[in-house]
Amino acid sequence: MIKSQPTLTHILTRRLVWLAFGAVIVNVLAVGIYYGTDERALESEVIELQMERLSESLEGSPPRVSNSGRALFVAYPDAYGFALLDREGQIVDIQNQDLIPRQVSMTDVFVKDWVTSLETEQGRVLAAAHRVETRPDQLRIVFVMADDPARLMWRALIAEFVSHIWLPVLPIVLILIGANALMIRQGLQPLATAADWARSIRPGRPSPDLPDDPLPAEVQALVAATQRSLERVNAALAAEQRHAAEAAHALRTPVAVLMARLDALPPGEMKDRLRDDLNALSRTIRQVLACARADVLDWDDDHAIDLLPVAERVVATTAPLAYERGLEICFSGPPTPVLALADEDAVEVALLNLVENAIFHGGQGPVEVSVGPGPEIRIRDHGPGLPAGGKRRIFEPFWRAEHAPPGGTGLGLAIVERLQNAQSGAIDVRAPDDGGAEFILRYRPAPAP
Amino acid sequence: MRILLVEDHPPLAEAVMDALHRAGFVVDHARSLADATTMTATADYALVLLDLGLPDGDGLRLLPKLRRKNKVPVIVLTARDQIADRLAGLDGGADDYVVKPVEMSELVARCRAVLRRPGERSESVIEIGSLRLDTVSRGVTANGEQVRLSRRELAVLELLMRSAGRVVSRRLLEESVYGFEDEVSPNALEAAVSRLRKALDAVDGRAAIVTVRGVGWMLARKDEA
Numbered sequence: 001m002i003k004s005q006p007t008l009t010h011i012l013t014r015r016l017v018w019l020a021f022g023a024v025i026v027n028v029l030a031v032g033i034y035y036g037t038d039e040r041a042l043e044s045e046v047i048e049l050q051m052e053r054l055s056e057s058l059e060g061s062p063p064r065v066s067n068s069g070r071a072l073f074v075a076y077p078d079a080y081g082f083a084l085l086d087r088e089g090q091i092v093d094i095q096n097q098d099l100i101p102r103q104v105s106m107t108d109v110f111v112k113d114w115v116t117s118l119e120t121e122q123g124r125v126l127a128a129a130h131r132v133e134t135r136p137d138q139l140r141i142v143f144v145m146a147d148d149p150a151r152l153m154w155r156a157l158i159a160e161f162v163s164h165i166w167l168p169v170l171p172i173v174l175i176l177i178g179a180n181a182l183m184i185r186q187g188l189q190p191l192a193t194a195a196d197w198a199r200s201i202r203p204g205r206p207s208p209d210l211p212d213d214p215l216p217a218e219v220q221a222l223v224a225a226t227q228r229s230l231e232r233v234n235a236a237l238a239a240e241q242r243h244a245a246e247a248a249h250a251l252r253t254p255v256a257v258l259m260a261r262l263d264a265l266p267p268g269e270m271k272d273r274l275r276d277d278l279n280a281l282s283r284t285i286r287q288v289l290a291c292a293r294a295d296v297l298d299w300d301d302d303h304a305i306d307l308l309p310v311a312e313r314v315v316a317t318t319a320p321l322a323y324e325r326g327l328e329i330c331f332s333g334p335p336t337p338v339l340a341l342a343d344e345d346a347v348e349v350a351l352l353n354l355v356e357n358a359i360f361h362g363g364q365g366p367v368e369v370s371v372g373p374g375p376e377i378r379i380r381d382h383g384p385g386l387p388a389g390g391k392r393r394i395f396e397p398f399w400r401a402e403h404a405p406p407g408g409t410g411l412g413l414a415i416v417e418r419l420q421n422a423q424s425g426a427i428d429v430r431a432p433d434d435g436g437a438e439f440i441l442r443y444r445p446a447p448a449p
Numbered sequence: 450m451r452i453l454l455v456e457d458h459p460p461l462a463e464a465v466m467d468a469l470h471r472a473g474f475v476v477d478h479a480r481s482l483a484d485a486t487t488m489t490a491t492a493d494y495a496l497v498l499l500d501l502g503l504p505d506g507d508g509l510r511l512l513p514k515l516r517r518k519n520k521v522p523v524i525v526l527t528a529r530d531q532i533a534d535r536l537a538g539l540d541g542g543a544d545d546y547v548v549k550p551v552e553m554s555e556l557v558a559r560c561r562a563v564l565r566r567p568g569e570r571s572e573s574v575i576e577i578g579s580l581r582l583d584t585v586s587r588g589v590t591a592n593g594e595q596v597r598l599s600r601r602e603l604a605v606l607e608l609l610m611r612s613a614g615r616v617v618s619r620r621l622l623e624e625s626v627y628g629f630e631d632e633v634s635p636n637a638l639e640a641a642v643s644r645l646r647k648a649l650d651a652v653d654g655r656a657a658i659v660t661v662r663g664v665g666w667m668l669a670r671k672d673e674a
Contacts, residue, residue: 249528252549254460256461257460259550259551259553262553263471263552264467264468264471289530312664315664316615316616320669329661330661330663333663344532345532
């Protein structure tokens with residue numbers, strides 16, 4: 001049993017997901033390294049964010065920063081501070097005045113935005129000013145950061161991630177994965193079609209018709225290569241079977257000569273023995289021929305035959321043999337035809353093998369051949385039954401029971417099985433409670449007309 | 450009884466000719482279609498034994514000529530055993546189809562059976578074991594002793610004797626023993642066969658009627674069993 005492998009669609013989609021994941025990681029690293037090595041850039045991000053927040057929380061006239069906007073500065077009086085300056089540089093609103101260097105108000109009024117880093121007695125202080133464009137009063141906001149207990153820098157970094165990675169990259173990644181999965185699925189459809197085609201290949205048969213839709217070049221190449229090797233295998237198979245058939249066929253004439261010459265011998269035990277040997281040889285030849293034909297059964301899938309006349313003919317043909325061996329043979333079947341999708345020659349050869357087996361190994365009791373009611377033929381004998389543990393082995397080529405009478409080839413049941421397989425039929429065997437063996441040839445039922 | 454054997458394999462032809470000689474036939478031998486055509490045109494044969502794979506063509510091509518000209522019965526003797534081949538042979542006008550290799554006793558029996566068929570060059574007397582049926586006087590003897598049989602029993606016996614050693618189907622017996630007008634009760638044939646069997650047992654004709662249930666009956670020589 002082959003372990004079932006994931007589908008190609010599955011594999012490709014999974015790789016695509018990994019690829020997208022990798023792309024995100026690279027992006028994160030790139031952004032992290034960029035801001036990690038360039039503190040300036042991060043600081044200006046922090047300033048920009050704070051300016052935005054402060055200008056959004058302006059209210060009243062003269063303008064003031066609302067309580068919610070002020071919360072951060074109230075919470076950390078030693079770290080952050082702000083001031084609002086009017087056009088003349090007068091302070092309109094201020095929070096944590098101690099932090100804000102005096103030089104701030106001295107800065108040129110006409111400088112719109114500036115950022116600076118000052119060394120004070122408290123240490124390094126970051127200071128920035130921004131003129132609020134949206135206001136007619138040219139209000140300027142001054143922001144000062146002496147320390148960063150609220151982790152504004154971190155927040156800015158995270159905000160960077162969000163704005164540079166999650167928002168632009170993730171949707172694109174998701175869309176790409178979805179679209180690719182869909183495209184892979186559709187792109188691999190021709191492969192599935194080709195697989196269906198390959199599944200319909202049967203040994204010894206001409207390659208099945210190709211799907212109607214034109215296949216892509218790569219798949220077409222695979223299919224064409226398969227077709228070519230199939231043709232080569234078929235040719236080799238046909239040649240091998242032809243050789244077997246020719247060999248068996250060629251043997252028939254010398255055996256026929258022997259049989260004719262045997263007639264000249266005076267009656268006696270030796271003649272009878274030779275006759276039995278020749279008959280066994282003749283049966284072997286017939287079986288080898290049947291074997292060669294079994295795999296290349298030339299039969300029409302839709303051809304329905306009536307099993308009754310075939311079975312009746314085989315019983316009539318084998319009745320003299322049964323009589324010679326002191327065995328009764330009988331036949332039964334329903335009065336109406338029993339139709340099956342099968343090949344008449346194949347049914348005949350299979351049944352002939354089973355009936356001859358039953359006559360040779362069937363002990364004293366009658367050999368009963370019955371047809372129906374379904375598309376099946378039963379052959380029941382009253383011999384020693386199946387060998388212990390041999391229920392499966394009896395179908396192996398050249399297998400013979402330990403005490404089987406001489407003359408058999410061990411091919412009969414193997415041939416029957418091959419014939420049945422070639423017709424999508426089956427062969428079953430069971431051991432009835434009252435002894436003997438029953439073989440059942442099953443065929444496909446013919447569809448109702 | 451002059452028979453033409455058309456067979457291209459020399460040892461087989463020689464061996465079969467020997468066997469047929471021993472069975473009391475006079476046998477001529479043709480190696481090819483051309484030979485066979487000339488020989489059947491010049492001589493009068495009671496039966497042609499025809500091989501199919503001949504050096505100058507398929508033996509089946511000879512069949513229509515033989516049937517058209519002088520209605521010579523033909524037994525096809527071939528190694529081809531497929532049902533389609535058999536049907537082609539029989540539909541082509543062959544009286545019997547025998548697959549090689551075949552036991553000579555069976556071949557001889559089949560030759561006799563074909564020769565006995567009504568409308569052909571029938572022998573008037575058929576003998577199986579010590580059983581003897583005169584088809585003209587309609588008399589049956591066993592070991593020289595007269596056996597009294599009804600018309601139907603006689604008809605059954607004749608058919609069984611004509612194909613002695615082979616199974617005659619119930620359908621064939623019914624068709625030939627009873628006319629279309631006859632009201633055939635389901636067991637009429639069984640009854641006739643049963644009476645016939647009793648009559649034969651009483652005289653020990655060294656022949657037995659074997660029932661093949663579901664198929665028909667067969668006349669078998671007792672010494673063969």
